Amino acid sequence: MWIGITPLTQTQGKTLRDLLIFILAVCLYAVGFMARSEEPFDLAVTVDWKPYLYINQQGEPDGEDLRLLRRTLKRLGYELNAQRLPEKRLALELKQGEVDVILGAAYTKAREAHNFYSMPYRKETIVFGFRFSRNPYFSDVNVSSLLQQNYLVAVNKSGWFGEDFQRKALDAHDRYLIHAEGTMRRMQLLKMGRVDAVVGDQKVLEAAAQQLGIDDFKVSKQVIHETRVHFLFSRNRVDKAFMQRFNQALVAELTRQTF
DSSP: OOOOOOOOOHHHHHHHHHHHHHHHHHHHHHHHHHHHHTSOEEEEEOSOBTTTBEEOTTSOEEOHHHHHHHHHHHHTTOOEEEEEOOHHHHHHHHHTTOOSEEEEEEOOHHHHTTEEEOOOOEEEEEEEEEETTTOGGGGGSOHHHHHHTTOOEEEOTTSOOOHHHIIIIITTOGGGEEEOSSHHHHHHHHHHTSOSEEEEEHHHHHHHHHHHTOTTEEEOSSOSEEEEEEEEEETTTOOHHHHHHHHHHHHHHHHHHTO
């Protein structure tokens, strides 16, 4: 018996060719993504952010957030490497989606274009700190009042401290805001009297003050910004399926910590 095979028309042939090219491209992407996903994650860090991230006595990166991230990734079979970046470069690479993962990230819509947010894992409280012996009345004022009186305030200008701070401080009084690289450097400026106040996470500022021996260090009663923070993964490195598994592992770790 002869079975007739009808030749494909030119249109059908083009459609089949396009379909095969598409399938091949998907397969190559999947293979490439699997190979990429087997690599350790590179964590971009600024190392003077104690207690969340710092260099310990053995010269190794350590900290509460870092340990939590390592344990969570280990549940999924991944290792974690720490790579130090200056704050401004970190902000730029984060914006472009070129950093595998960072910790302690506050939510902004702009970052979401190139990154995935994990579920929140702790609360961040942003305040300003000062030396009580020099400026005791700072306790009861807000940072905008300081800037309006031409006081100098050290801050990481690449950070995000809420829309109110962006509008009332960065946009309105930028010349009185001093960018210095790293928490310890900003706190050293305060200790030397080069600035009048420092903006940052309350726990981070208090830990730095203790390390530098600033005995009269106080934080403002006025909270600048309070929010939940996340781990932030580049969309170039992970997909939604990974984030679902990561969040499940993160819940397990956070639950374990509470008992």
